[in-house]
């Protein structure tokens with residue numbers, strides 16, 4: 001079954017929904033296939049420069065909202081391998097009609113979905129099930145000096161996180177508000 005591509009209200013922020021191949025042994029999923037139309041349309045001719053995994057244990061924990069500043073902007077394709085997360089993209093492209101808007105999608109292995117966060121959009125997520133694990137495909141390499149982001153609780157964004165925030169890194173606590181960018 002082909003992967004379905006679902007657009008959101010933010011240009012370039014796309015949900016990809018796949019159909020795992022199930023049999024008596026378990027399941028098999030095409031997590032990325034450059035020649036499949038949905039992936040070709042979503043990822044285009046970007047390269048896969050880096051693949052990351054992260055595990056976040058506590059329900060309610062938030063990571064983000066992060067992006068790399070130009071010229072190190074990168075796209076991310078994010079998939080939940082274990083547990084369940086509420087995944088958020090925030091449009092920070094100055095010239096975008098949806099600047100300052102956010103979109104969220106629940107990711108889980110059961111839903112077999114992934115979220116594409118394009119260059120210029122910040123990414124973050126909240127853990128809905130303990131010990132949730134994410135897989136990231138990055139179109140660019142990590143450049144620590146280019147790392148930036150905005151506060152998860154920015155009043156201008158008013159992101160409707162589903163749970164009370166239970167854990168946050170010191171770095172994320174110190175991120176600026178949109179008004180401070």
Ligand SMILES: Cc1cn([C@H]2C[C@H](O)[C@@H](COP(=O)(O)OP(=O)(O)O[C@H]3O[C@H](C)C(=O)[C@H](O)[C@H]3O)O2)c(=O)[nH]c1=O
Pocket residue numbers: 052054063064065066067076123124125136142169
């Ligand atoms: C992103 C990254 C980090 N690191 C090192 C830096 C730290 O020593 C450690 C944890 O990094 P950090 O606290 O930035 O991890 P997260 O808070 O999960 O950040 C990520 O989570 C948000 C939601 C994202 O979208 C990005 O993928 C990324 O910013 O891994 C690396 O070695 N390579 C990397 O590519």
